[in-house]
Amino acid sequence: MSEDTNRNGSRCEAQVLAGDLEAKIVKTFGEMAIDKRRLPMSQLQKRGIPAYVAEWVLETVIPGSGPITPEEADKVKDWAARNIPGPGDQNSIKSRLLRGETVRVLNPLQVEVILRRNRQEQVAKLGLLGIDDALITDELVKRHPNLLKEGMWGVVELVNTSEGPAVTQFRPMQATVNLSMVKEARSQFTVEEWRALMVLSMGYNPEAYTCEQQLLLLCRLVPLVQKNMTLIELAPKGTGKSYVFENVSPKVRLVSGGNISPAVLFVNNSSGQWGI
Incomplete structure (x- = not known):
């Protein structure tokens, strides 16, 4: 068998597996499974947010699978306009805070602990808004300890106080990875199916690649x-x-x-x- 024939056969094998793969993914992972085909239809990445954040928005605003309807697209567009700040929205958001409004934005949030002789506190940093010293309660920090590490994406509720901006609520988008669950789920898939699932998770269509090409894509994760x-x-x-x-x-x-x-x-x- 020639090399071209072998590669074409590998692609056909991937296509045969794809027919039942989606159903097996939904059955195994349940609500954790996300239909990545919906992301390009939503146009959310044009708002400058990573794909994993945009997918969370879709599952929050219009959960489900399959093509996005015009009504769903309008709902997502309206949610994004209200909650995702654009490059030129910093001052308008700060102006709303100054007028006493409560502002909710989708934003990465990180907490920095300051221990100095004349200043000892923890402050919230919202890089996309140009705010690096907002007040935040101990309760929120204890509830989300990753805020003290690399930070977390989520919906942040902000108000203005006499001491400056303050984070009053935070709804994180990131979930803890359960490795035991992933190992158990792996046993439900063949090697070919699991490889295709990983390629799907990266945002690619495994049907468009040979088995060799899929492995090369996965090398990027090493x-x-x-x-x-x-x-x-x-x-x-x-x-x-x-x-x-x-x-x-x-x-x-x-x-x-x-x-x-x-x-x-x-x-x-x-x-x-x-x-x-």
């Missing part, structure tokens, strides 16, 4: 699970090299354009702030 692993991928600009790393997880940092330094990567000796 640095995320293997310490001290360096992967170099060479291709022209705009061919999707960074797509996975921008959209796969909030724990992944993507630095583009070569703008990196030891201070950004490891630690800033001037401020003492840890790098990425």
